[in-house]
Amino acid sequence: MEWVNAVVQGILVGGLYAMFAAGLSLIFGVMRLVNIAHGDFIVAAAYLAMVIIQGTGLHPLLSLLIVVPVAAVFGYGLQRGIFNRTLGKDILPPLLVSFGLSVILQNGMLELFTADSRKLDAGPLEVASFNVLPGVSIGILPLLMLLSAVAIIAGLQYLFYRTALGRAFRATSDDTEIAEIMGLDNRKVYAWAMALCMGVVAVAGVFLAIRSNFDPFMGPGRLIFGFESVIIGGLGNLWGTLVGGVILGVAQGLGAEINPGWQLLAGHIAFLVVLAVKPHGLFPRNDG
Amino acid sequence: MSPHITRATSASRIAAVAALVLLVVLFAAPWWGSTATLRLIGEFMIYLALASLWNLLAGYTGLVSVGQQAYVGLGGYVLFSMALFLGWNPLLAIPAAGLAAALISLPVAKLVFRLQGAYFAIGTWVVAEVFRLVFAQMTTLGGGSGSSLPVAVMKAMAGSKASREAMIYWAALILGAGSLAVVYLLLRSRIGLALTAIRDNELASSSLGVKIDQVKLAVYVAVAAATAMVGSLIFLQKLRISPDAAFSVNDWTAFVIFIVVIGGIGTIEGPIIGTLVYFLLREFLADLGSIYLLILGALAIIIMLAAPRGIWGYVHQRYGILLFPIGYRVNLKD
Amino acid sequence: MPEALVSIENLEAFYGDAQALHGVSLELNRGEVLALIGSNGAGKSTLLKSICGLVRRKRGTIRFKSEGIGMLPANEIVARGIALVPEGRRLFPSLSVEENLILGSQVARPGYWSLKTVFDLFPVLQEKRNFPSTSLSGGQQQMVAIGRALMSNPELILLDELSLGLAPIIIKDIYELLPRIVGSGLSAILVEQDVTRALKSAGRFMCLQEGRISLAGEPTAYTRDEISAAYFGN
Numbered sequence: 112m113e114w115v116n117a118v119v120q121g122i123l124v125g126g127l128y129a130m131f132a133a134g135l136s137l138i139f140g141v142m143r144l145v146n147i148a149h150g151d152f153i154v155a156a157a158y159l160a161m162v163i164i165q166g167t168g169l170h171p172l173l174s175l176l177i178v179v180p181v182a183a184v185f186g187y188g189l190q191r192g193i194f195n196r197t198l199g200k201d202i203l204p205p206l207l208v209s210f211g212l213s214v215i216l217q218n219g220m221l222e223l224f225t226a227d228s229r230k231l232d233a234g235p236l237e238v239a240s241f242n243v244l245p246g247v248s249i250g251i252l253p254l255l256m257l258l259s260a261v262a263i264i265a266g267l268q269y270l271f272y273r274t275a276l277g278r279a280f281r282a283t284s285d286d287t288e289i290a291e292i293m294g295l296d297n298r299k300v301y302a303w304a305m306a307l308c309m310g311v312v313a314v315a316g317v318f319l320a321i322r323s324n325f326d327p328f329m330g331p332g333r334l335i336f337g338f339e340s341v342i343i344g345g346l347g348n349l350w351g352t353l354v355g356g357v358i359l360g361v362a363q364g365l366g367a368e369i370n371p372g373w374q375l376l377a378g379h380i381a382f383l384v385v386l387a388v389k390p391h392g393l394f395p396r397n398d399g
Numbered sequence: 400m401s402p403h404i405t406r407a408t409s410a411s412r413i414a415a416v417a418a419l420v421l422l423v424v425l426f427a428a429p430w431w432g433s434t435a436t437l438r439l440i441g442e443f444m445i446y447l448a449l450a451s452l453w454n455l456l457a458g459y460t461g462l463v464s465v466g467q468q469a470y471v472g473l474g475g476y477v478l479f480s481m482a483l484f485l486g487w488n489p490l491l492a493i494p495a496a497g498l499a500a501a502l503i504s505l506p507v508a509k510l511v512f513r514l515q516g517a518y519f520a521i522g523t524w525v526v527a528e529v530f531r532l533v534f535a536q537m538t539t540l541g542g543g544s545g546s547s548l549p550v551a552v553m554k555a556m557a558g559s560k561a562s563r564e565a566m567i568y569w570a571a572l573i574l575g576a577g578s579l580a581v582v583y584l585l586l587r588s589r590i591g592l593a594l595t596a597i598r599d600n601e602l603a604s605s606s607l608g609v610k611i612d613q614v615k616l617a618v619y620v621a622v623a624a625a626t627a628m629v630g631s632l633i634f635l636q637k638l639r640i641s642p643d644a645a646f647s648v649n650d651w652t653a654f655v656i657f658i659v660v661i662g663g664i665g666t667i668e669g670p671i672i673g674t675l676v677y678f679l680l681r682e683f684l685a686d687l688g689s690i691y692l693l694i695l696g697a698l699a700i701i702i703m704l705a706a707p708r709g710i711w712g713y714v715h716q717r718y719g720i721l722l723f724p725i726g727y728r729v730n731l732k733d
Numbered sequence: 734m735p736e737a738l739v740s741i742e743n744l745e746a747f748y749g750d751a752q753a754l755h756g757v758s759l760e761l762n763r764g765e766v767l768a769l770i771g772s773n774g775a776g777k778s779t780l781l782k783s784i785c786g787l788v789r790r791k792r793g794t795i796r797f798k799s800e801g802i803g804m805l806p807a808n809e810i811v812a813r814g815i816a817l818v819p820e821g822r823r824l825f826p827s828l829s830v831e832e833n834l835i836l837g838s839q840v841a842r843p844g845y846w847s848l849k850t851v852f853d854l855f856p857v858l859q860e861k862r863n864f865p866s867t868s869l870s871g872g873q874q875q876m877v878a879i880g881r882a883l884m885s886n887p888e889l890i891l892l893d894e895l896s897l898g899l900a901p902i903i904i905k906d907i908y909e910l911l912p913r914i915v916g917s918g919l920s921a922i923l924v925e926q927d928v929t930r931a932l933k934s935a936g937r938f939m940c941l942q943e944g945r946i947s948l949a950g951e952p953t954a955y956t957r958d959e960i961s962a963a964y965f966g967n
Contacts, residue, residue, distance in 0.1 A: 145517030147465070196704050202516045206463055207660055208703045214653055214696035218689035281827040282836055288787055289823045291807040292816075294840030294885070331648065335528065338521045342514070376532045379525055383510060386522070390513035 112246035113368060119247050121364030125357030126257030127322065130315035131337030132344075132352045133263055134308035140347055141280045141304040142198060144205050148213035150334030152309065155216055156182055156316025157325050158224055161231060171231040171321050179313045186309025190302040198301070213330065220327035228324040237321065256318050260356070263311055264349045270307075280304060339382040345392030354393065358385075406587075406724050414722040425572055429565035437568045441636070443674055444575025448629045449651065450658040450670035451578045452622045458665035459586065459594045460618045463516075466523030468652050469507075469530045470500045470623045472645030474630030476534055479640050482552040483540075489548075489556050490566060493631045500627030504620045512615070524648070531646035545641025553638070570632050578625060583667055583723050590614060649692075660699045663709030667723040672711045736799055738763045738889060738920050739784070744793035746776075746783045753779040755944045756793070761889070761922065766915055768935035768952075769924045772964060775941040777924040778820055781891045784922070785817045786810040797889070812840040816887035820894045820924075822878040824866040831862040833877050837884030844886030845917045851880040854910060872903035879907070883914065890914065892923045896930065908934055928964065942966045 131153060138144050146152075159181065160174045167174075193212075197204035239251040271277035283290040283300045291297060319325060319333065336359060344355025359378050366377020385392065407415075428437060449467070457463040477496040481487040487495070511522040535543045557563045585591055593614050630651075634640045644650070654677065662673020677695075684691040706713045714720060739761040746754040754776045761767050769777045782788040784795060786807030795803045802810050811817075816837075824833050834851060852859040855876040861869060866877055875895060882890055896904040904927070911934055915921055925931035932938055932952035940948040940963040948955065948963030 143516075145521070147517070147520070193700070193704070203457070203463060203664065204703050204707055206517050206520060207656065208700050210465070210653070210656060211696040211700040211703070215693050215700075218692045218696070221689045222693070278828065278832055278836055279839075281832075282825045285825040285827050286823055288807075289819060289825070292785060292787065292811055292819070293836050293881070294808050294811045296806075296808045331524070335521065335525055338518070339525065342518070342522075372536060376529065376536075379529045379532070382525065383529070386510055386513055 112244070114365070115244065116247045117364040117368045118361050119243075119249065120253070121361030122357050123249065123253035123257050123360070124364070125340075125353070125360035126253070126260035127315065127318055127356070128336045128340045128359050129260040129353040129356030130256070130263060130311060130318065131333050132340035132356055133260070133267060133349060134311040134315070135334075135337045136341050136347075136349055136352050137267060137311070138304060138308050139341075141284045142301050143284075144194060144198065145209070146194075146212075147206060147209040147334065148216055148330070149209075149312070149337065150332065151213045151216035151220075151330030152182075152312050153316040153319060153333050154325055154327065154330045155220060156309075156313040157231070157320035158220055158229075159313075160317045160320060161224075161229055164231065171233050171317055172236075175314060175317055178317060179310045182309040182313035183306040186312075187302045187306040189309075190305035191298060194305065195298050195301055217327050217330060224327065226326055226328075228326050229320070230324045231317065231320040233321045252321065256322070259314060259318065260353060263314065264353055267307075267311075267349055276303060336378070339378065342392055343382055343385045345395035347396030348392075348394045351392060351394035351396075358393075408721050408724055410720045411722050411724045422576060425576075426569070429561075429568060434564055437564055438636075439678075441568045441571035443678060444571040445629055445633060446655070446658060446677065447575045447670055447674045448578040449626065449655045450662070450674055451582045451667075452625050452629075453655050454659045454664060454667075454670050455582050455585070456618060456622045458659065458669075459591075460615055461597070462615060462619060463520045464523040465520045465648070465652055465656075466525070466527035467622075467626050467655070468646045468648055468650070469523070469527035470504070470626040471630035471633065471651040472527075472530060472534070472640075472642070473500050473503065474627030474632075475634030475640045475645045476540060477627065478631035478635055479540065479546060479548060482548060483546070486552070486555070489552060489631075489635050490570065493570065493628050493635075496631035497624040497628040501620050501624040504623035505616075507623075508616055508619050512612075512619075527646050527648070531642045534645065535642040541641065543642060545639060545644070548635070548638045548640075567632065567636050571636075574625075574629050574632060578629075579667070579671070581625070586667065590617070594618070653692075654695075657695050657699045659709075661702050661709055663711030663713075663715075664707075666709070666711045666715065668715075668721075669709050669711040673709070676710070737761060737796075738765075738798060739922075740794070740796040741784070742794040744780070744783060744795065745791060746779050746788050747790040748779070748788070753788075753944050754783065754791075757941070757944070757946055759939060759946075759949070761920055763888075763920055764915070764918075765937060766911075766921045766923060766935040768931035768938040769922060769941060770926075770928050770931050770938060770960075770964060771941035771947075774943075776944040777941055778893055779944075780941070781817065781893050781922060781924055784810075784889075785815050785891060787817075808840075811885070811887075814842065814885075814888040815891065816882035816885050816889070817891045818875075818878045818882045818893060818895065820897060822871075822874045824874055824877055824881075826865065826867045828866055829863050830858055830866050830869065830877055833866045834858075834880050834884055837881035840885050842886045846883040846886050848884070851883055854883075854913065855880055871899050872907070875899060875903075875907060879914070887919065890919050890921045892921060892925075894924055894926060896925060896927050904930070928960070932960075940964055 135145065135149055138146060156178060160171060160178045163169065163174045163177050164171060193208060194205060197208050233252065236252055240248045242248045271280060279295050279300050282293065283295060283297055287297050340355035340359050341352050342355070343358050344351030344353065358381060362381035363374050363378040367374035425440065428440060453467060474496040477499045478489060478492040481492040481495060482489050507526055511519055511526060514522040534540060540546055553563060557566055586594065597611055597614065634645065658673035658677045659670055661676055662671065663669025680695065684694060702709060708716065737760040741757065741759050744754050744757045745752060757780060769780060771777050779788055783791050786805060791803060794801060797813060797815065802813065825836065828836065834848060857873060858876055858880060861873065866874065869877065895907060908930060923931060923935055935952065937950065938952050939946055940960065942963065943966065947966065948960065
């Protein structure tokens with residue numbers, strides 16, 4: 112029965128991984144940018160939430176009302192101020208700039224908050240759960256994470272395929288020159304995409320911080336989980352990313368059941384197996 | 400009166416002579432320098448080697464890896480394994496580490512080459528993480544806390560401490576200057592021409608018969624082997640290895656990337672300049688701890704945005720100087 | 734006399750380091766159709782792209798409705814009433830036919846053209862409105878490209894190689910619709926490889942040769958030999 116429970120918990124944490132991944136997928140889809148500091152921004156959002164909660168006494172989930180807009184505005188500025196200057200045919204500049212950002216973020220957070228482990232307290236919500244089978248319980252918080260992931264991805268899909276902004280995203284990603292000839296300002300389109308991404312990052316960061324301890328150096332690990340979810344699920348497919356996250360979560364859970372030290376390794380192995388056998392992922396779209 | 404074709408510039412000829420003189424002086428360092436000097440120069444050479452190799456991989460071949468620490472750590476662990484279990488002279492273990500890395504890099508390449516661009520970068524990072532986690536599970540090598548090199552092994556290398564220091568120093572010198580030389584010669588060769596062609600226009604060069612995939616694989620394997628050799632030397636010197644130290648992103652990738660970016664990516668001279676700048680900055684700023692890293696990160700970003708070709712790239716563009724000429728020049732004067 | 738719609742003086746344009754236009758001047762009045770002819774590489778597309786802002790490295794003056802637009806980015810030029818039908822159509826593959834058209838109205842001004850009137854002009858597009866744009870035939874894609882340009886109700890439409898890659902009968906059909914397009918109040922500059930068709934559709938023409946004007950005026954004023962000489966640069 113522990114195995115069933117491991118699978119169930121893996122599915123639930125898959126929602127969190129999918130939230131890590133959704134922003135990555137969005138940005139890559141719109142502008143072929145991979146932000147190596149993505150995970151560090153997730154952690155930064157957690158610290159931002161912490162600061163806001165310390166100042167206002169809000170419940171962590173309510174702090175999202177402030178953290179998400181702040182993160183979105185920051186993302187808009189980040190894109191217009193820095194990343195827009197790096198976009199072009201060469202993949203090196205955005206990669207190296209985001210690497211630099213990663214180092215700055217980690218050490219900045221270290222200076223501001225020290226290396227101490229922190230956690231956000233969501234009160235009774237954290238332990239609330241219900242039993243579905245003997246030995247298998249579903250926590251309210253993990254369930255909330257999974258449902259949030261589904262909602263976010265559904266929202267992003269709707270935005271992409273049924274709104275003018277989504278049309279602008281798709282057109283700019285297809286052909287930046289002709290998008291400009293249609294009157295779209297690429298700089299603004301990209302900035303909106305990054306703003307959206309940072310909003311999702313904020314949600315992921317707060318959930319991360321409620322669920323477990325966090326410290327300034329957790330970023331790269333979250334980036335890798337997000338990245339593995341994207342690759343397993345298939346490039347260019349947000350729902351695939353959700354599946355990828357779930358598979359990753361389940362693989363890690365099963366690995367931990369065999370041997371607690373094997374949790375991370377099991378996830379990486381699942382990723383490498385998919386990469387070897389289905390290099391485009393399980394549900395790829397045309398070109399991602 | 401007819402134009403002739405040369406490779407050298409006057410600057411490069413001067414530089415070649417100066418480099419030879421410098422090399423002799425450096426080689427003699429165990430006799431004129433203190434232990435601290437030997438260690439400093441040795442460390443310089445090690446970072447120069449790592450930087451030149453990463454530059455070859457990313458700046459010339461377009462394979463931007465953020466996971467070279469996998470091979471640094473692998474080299475270290477191979478050396479420790481051979482010393483601990485087989486009783487080998489550590490200096491012999493260095494080339495063995497290179498060979499082991501070359502073999503392991505083949506299946507790794509097969510996997511990560513399925514990814515493109517920045518996703519390739521993160522993929523290499525994942526591989527390094529896998530290495531770290533696997534080695535942390537190996538209790539015979541000390542598991543998560545690592546192991547030390549026994550004194551007997553060190554004695555097998557050379558009798559006195561002074562001669563051991565000298566040998567490690569010479570090994571570092573050979574690896575550092577050697578990496579630079581190998582990169583330079585490689586880029587002057589047909590393979591180098593192929594790399595430049597690929598960098599300029601991958602589609603055109605493939606239609607001309609340049610076997611892009613083979614070239615990329617060859618470079619990846621060669622760099623992995625050389626990186627592992629440097630890695631084995633690093634941990635030979637430290638006398639201690641642990642998974643976190645062996646596969647540290649900060650020590651073996653972040654600093655290396657900064658060196659190459661600040662010095663000038665895609666140029667041979669760049670890593671030299673970059674390593675110099677890195678050591679200078681470290682000299683003055685290392686006390687600041689994480690602020691020092693913050694400054695490095697900010698510097699790398701500013702250089703990437705304002706002068707993407709780095710310090711040397713800027714100098715070369717402005718003044719046309721080349722110390723390591725790899726192209727051909729048509730000389731119209733007699 | 735009313736001011737010219739487009740006034741270009743001594744335009745020099747560059748692709749990277751290579752100079753594609755060497756001092757081209759022209760004027761276009763409202764309601765006029767100007768045909769640009771010339772062999773490959775003569776600079777015809779570059780001229781269109783310079784006007785709408787896709788070629789940014791240039792010297793000289795480009796005035797549209799008495800305003801200098803040479804330094805503006807493409808998305809701002811387009812907002813002032815210029816639309817481009819690009820060479821090779823260049824529809825957005827991720828968008829359906831209808832979405833491509835709607836995107837064209839991003840900087841829409843009030844006017845005759847709307848989704849309804851574009852579908853009137855090209856009825857087949859209405860049938861295929863929800864299809865991915867790249868699933869259409871070449872001729873239909875050209876219709877989408879033209880419709881997309883019309884959706885913003887431009888005052889000047891730039892048509893780049895409409896006939897490229899299309900069957901002769903499709904080309905004929907499309908060119909037969911040209912008067913309807915121009916008749917709705919647009920002026921047009923038309924780049925066309927098919928010289929005969931170009932000269933038949935336009936009131937004035939200009940021949941480019943290696944980035945310079947080799948001949949310009951009304952088609953009827955010159956003999957075939959004179960035009961041929963200007964085209965090939967004998």
